[in-house]
Amino acid sequence: MSPELLLVFVPACFALNMAPGPNNLLSVSNASRFGFAAACTAGAGRLAAFVGMIAIAACGLAAVLQASALAFTVIKTVGALYLFYLAIQLWRAPAGPAPDGALAAGIRSASLWRLARQEFMVAAGNPKAILIFTAFLPQFVNPAEAAAPQFALLGALFLVLEWVAIAAYAYMGSHLGKWFAVPARRRLFNRICAGLLGAAGGGLLLSRKAADAA
Incomplete structure (x- = not known):
């Protein structure tokens, strides 16, 4: 692969990575509640899902999603329902002040696996990600x-x-968490994130295959 091609690939790829989406929004929310390090570590769940998607794209199996409306719809629906679930959980999350010190470290440690699993499920539940790998x-x-x-x-x-x-969005989230340390602000922030996650779920349900839209 030529260096010239890589010079085109890297900025185009990074633009895709930085585009706002459910996973990046989740990083912001996790960092605001549990801290920068926890959000970055939880991002490993997202990377694990993407490794599988890249392998699928490399093997050419993503053509199944392009050819099968049923497979696309099932994955899309499951992913949207999971986003709705996360939105409800975040909407109902306690609005107390952000924990700090040893207590915060304990909470991050206990929640890390759950956060990573959420990142994995959100990424794996979006069939558009596989199609991006297949087309891009x-x-x-x-x-x-x-x-x-x-x-x-x-x-x-x-x-x-x-x-x-992941680190960039987590950094933003960690600073937002300090800004919204006041319970009323934290509640507003949680509900804004919940609304955006719900909207992402709705958009996922309403999305159609590019071939159908053409």
Whole structure:
């Protein structure tokens, strides 16, 4: 793969990583409640889902989603319902002041697996992510060279840039958490995030395959 192609891929890929979406919103929310480190660590769940999606795209199995309206609809519906569930949980979350010190560390430790699982489920429940990998990554694969090593390199770069995006959104969330330390502000912030997650779920339900929309 030529360096010129990589110079095109990296900024285009990073734009996708930084685009606002359910997972990035989840990072903001997690960081505001549990801290920067917890949100970044929980992002490993999202990366695990993306590793699987990149492997699926590399194997060409994502064509199943493009060809099967039923498979696309089932995954899309499950993902949307999970977003609605998270939105309800966040709407009802306690609005007390953010914990700190040893107590906060204990809460982050106890909740880390749950947060990572949420990140995984939100990413895995969005079939558009697989379609993005299927449509985006192959544009940078040179057909004259072996495809597998190129997919591995592009996938690794995508994951690194995604981790940077996770850290960026978590950083914003951690500072928002300090700003909304007042219970009334925290409640408002939680409900704004809940509304956005619910809207993302609604958008996911209303989305259609590009082929159907064409």
